[in-house]
Amino acid sequence: MLKLVSVLMAAVLVNNYVLRQFLGICPFLGVSKDLKNAAGMSVAVVFVMALATAVTYPIQVYLLVPNGMGYLQTVVFILVIAALVQLVEIALKKYAPALYTALGVYLPLITTNCAVLGVTIANIDAGYDFLTSMVNSVGSGLGFLLAMVIFSGVRGRIEYSDPPEAFKGLPIALVAAAILSLSFFGFNGIVENLFPGV
Amino acid sequence: MSGNGQNGGKPSILLRGLIRENPVLVLILGTCPTLAVSTQASNAIGMGFAATFVLVCSNVVISLLRNVIPDKVRIPCYIVLIAGFVTVVQTLLQAYVYSLYEALGIYLPLIVVNCIILGRAEMFANKNRVADSLLDGIGMGLGFTLALLVMASIREILGSGSWFGIAIPWLRKNGISVLTMAPGGFIVFGCLIALVYRILKRSPPKPEGCLGCPVRDTCVKSKKIASGEEA
Numbered sequence: 558m559l560k561l562v563s564v565l566m567a568a569v570l571v572n573n574y575v576l577r578q579f580l581g582i583c584p585f586l587g588v589s590k591d592l593k594n595a596a597g598m599s600v601a602v603v604f605v606m607a608l609a610t611a612v613t614y615p616i617q618v619y620l621l622v623p624n625g626m627g628y629l630q631t632v633v634f635i636l637v638i639a640a641l642v643q644l645v646e647i648a649l650k651k652y653a654p655a656l657y658t659a660l661g662v663y664l665p666l667i668t669t670n671c672a673v674l675g676v677t678i679a680n681i682d683a684g685y686d687f688l689t690s691m692v693n694s695v696g697s698g699l700g701f702l703l704a705m706v707i708f709s710g711v712r713g714r715i716e717y718s719d720p721p722e723a724f725k726g727l728p729i730a731l732v733a734a735a736i737l738s739l740s741f742f743g744f745n746g747i748v749e750n751l752f753p754g755v
Numbered sequence: 756m757s758g759n760g761q762n763g764g765k766p767s768i769l770l771r772g773l774i775r776e777n778p779v780l781v782l783i784l785g786t787c788p789t790l791a792v793s794t795q796a797s798n799a800i801g802m803g804f805a806a807t808f809v810l811v812c813s814n815v816v817i818s819l820l821r822n823v824i825p826d827k828v829r830i831p832c833y834i835v836l837i838a839g840f841v842t843v844v845q846t847l848l849q850a851y852v853y854s855l856y857e858a859l860g861i862y863l864p865l866i867v868v869n870c871i872i873l874g875r876a877e878m879f880a881n882k883n884r885v886a887d888s889l890l891d892g893i894g895m896g897l898g899f900t901l902a903l904l905v906m907a908s909i910r911e912i913l914g915s916g917s918w919f920g921i922a923i924p925w926l927r928k929n930g931i932s933v934l935t936m937a938p939g940g941f942i943v944f945g946c947l948i949a950l951v952y953r954i955l956k957r958s959p960p961k962p963e964g965c966l967g968c969p970v971r972d973t974c975v976k977s978k979k980i981a982s983g984e985e986a
Contacts, residue, residue, distance in 0.1 A: 577937050579791040583870065586786070586962040628846060631864045632838040639831055668834075671787050671868040677863055712962075723949040724957040727783065730944030739938040 561692045563752040564685075566696070568696025570744040574672050575704040576737060580746060581672030585705060586730060595709040597703070598663040602699030605667050606676050609638050610694040613677040614687055634677050642668045666725065708737060768887055774893030779902035780951040784870040785961060788862050789903055790940040796919045801855040803900025805848065805863065807893070809840045812870050814892035817880040822882075833876045838867045865951035871899055901949075909943050910934045 574580045588598045611632050620628050645663045649657040667673060676697045680690040711733050722731040726733070775938050778784045785806075794804045809943035813836055817824075824832045845846045845863055848856040866872070875895055880888040910916050914934030944970065 564814055579787050579937070579940065580865075582790065584784040602968070628842060631842050631845065631867055632835065633933075635834055635838050639834060665982040673863050674868055675861055675865055678861055682861065721949075723953040724945070725963045728945040728949035728952075728959050730946070730962040731941045735945065737940035739933070740888075742936075742938075750782050 559752055560674045561564060561689065563748050564689055566694050566697040566751070568693050569700040569703060570741070571748055572697075573674070573700040573704055573741055574697050574735070575701055576741045578675075580675045581670050581701055584663075584666060584670060585608070585701075585734070586727070588666075589705055589709045589712050590746050591713075592706065592709045594716055595705040598666070599702035599705045601660040601663045602670065602672065602701050603669060603695060605642060605659075605664075606640075606673055606694045606698040607691060608641055608645070609634075609673055609677050610680055614680060617681050618687075630678070630681070635674055638673055638677070639668045641748075645704065662669055672697065704737070708734065710723050711737060761894075765887070765890055768884075768890045769894040772891070772896075773901060774898075774951075775979055776895075776897045777902055777951070778871045778874070780948055782871075782874070783897060783948070784874050786870075786944070788869055789899075789906060790863065790944060791862050793903055793943075794867075794878050794910055794914070796904060796907045796911050797860035798855070798858050798977060799847075799903035800900065802854070802859055802862065803903045804895070805831070805844050806866050806869055806871070806899055806931045807860070809837060809866055809869075810896045810899075811889060812840045812843075812873055813837045813872055814880040814888040815885060817876045818883060818888035820906050829881065830877075833873060834867070837872050839875070841866045845925025859892070860902060867926045871875035871895060884898060903905055904944055906940075906947065910939055911945075914939060951972035 568574075575582065575585045584602075589595045615657075616637065617627075617630060618631060621629060621633065642664050646661060649661060649664075664726060676694050680693055680695075683693070685693060699749055712730065715729055715733055718729070724732070761782055772778065774781075778783060779786070779789050788802060788806070792798045792826065798886075813833070817833060820832075841851070841864060844845070849857075875891060879891045882892070894955070908918060912923060913931050914925065916923050916928070916930040934943065948959055
């Protein structure tokens with residue numbers, strides 16, 4: 558149990574996908590303009606990440622590896638994720654129209670979001686079991702949510718700032734992201750200190 | 756964006772990817788691998804060439820198949836083709852350049868979702884001839900490699916005081932180590948974009964909407980978002 562909590566904390570804070578590992582930068586910069594969209598997109602990412610891991614992990618362990626087809630990992634995973642996102646979109650449209658209106662816009666963007674493919678491959682590379690993989694996926698998604706929500710607040714302040722002409726727009730947003738990323742270095746070592754020996 | 760190169764003959768198709776339409780610094784595609792592997796010049800070159808290989812192959816094949824692939828399912832088709840070529844690169848690197856395979860780690864399979872490759876398939880290869888698509892692939896690939904190399908050189912020289920692993924006397928002891936870490940990536944990238952747009956005498960793009968999405972130019976939804984119909 559402690560192990561799972563430590564994996565969760567490491568995924569959310571220490572190895573934050575956006576701010577430490579540079580995965581999912583495009584939505585981080587593109588959709589973080591206001592809190593509502595940032596949160597909506599992130600919730601969709603958490604959901605798809607968990608679902609994608611739940612499907613790709615058994616495929617890798619019970620289908621690809623026993624048949625000596627491990628080299629097909631990349632092709633199979635991206636196809637499964639693309640199909641899953643489509644299915645989720647169709648299912649939401651039919652059974653939960655309210656949720657679809659809130660999250661539907663972001664779903665197509667998620668297929669090519671490197672964080673989703675990244676987390677499914679990272680789970681396999683790290684050799685996690687199924688439960689740990691799921692916890693790591695949800696944690697990574699929550700880390701993405703945290704970064705998006707904080708950054709949407711930062712973006713609100715940037716709107717009112719007056720940087721040099723050449724830095725207006727994207728460059729100053731990247732500099733702000735650098736400072737946010739620097740602040741996340743404060744979490745270094747937190748897992749080792751809270752859960753010694755896990 | 757049209758007009759500068761689209762009708763300018765073969766050399767301009769090849770060359771515009773380097774500066775004028777540099778995929779990373781001007782079109783702002785492929786940010787994730789750019790930030791992640793630009794800590795060392797040697798990794799940057801490796802990543803650049805791996806992505807260039809995939810880009811050239813996918814551009815040529817997609818251009819060859821542009822009249823065969825049904826329009827409605829083109830994106831999944833492109834993704835399968837790209838994933839296939841990425842697997843080829845993964846296998847080759849694992850067999851012959853294992854150190855690079857290790858260094859690139861998870862970012863190697865993630866070339867599949869590198870927006871530059873899907874972006875060029877959608878924006879160029881599916882409506883141009885094979886020879887042009889080949890040149891476009893080489894040009895854009897070299898542009899990606901160049902941008903990575905510049906980023907990595909700045910970060911490696913100032914951050915760890917070496918270049919391609921060769922130590923630089925004074926800087927070695929006085930490196931700004933934060934540049935090799937995550938925040939350094941964001942800061943160097945931001946400054947480089949500001950510099951490039953300054954040189955091109957244009958204002959930098961706004962970080963909003965579908966920026967960074969490879970199919971933004973052909974996507975109906977992105978136009979709605981841009982015009983404010985859908986938030």
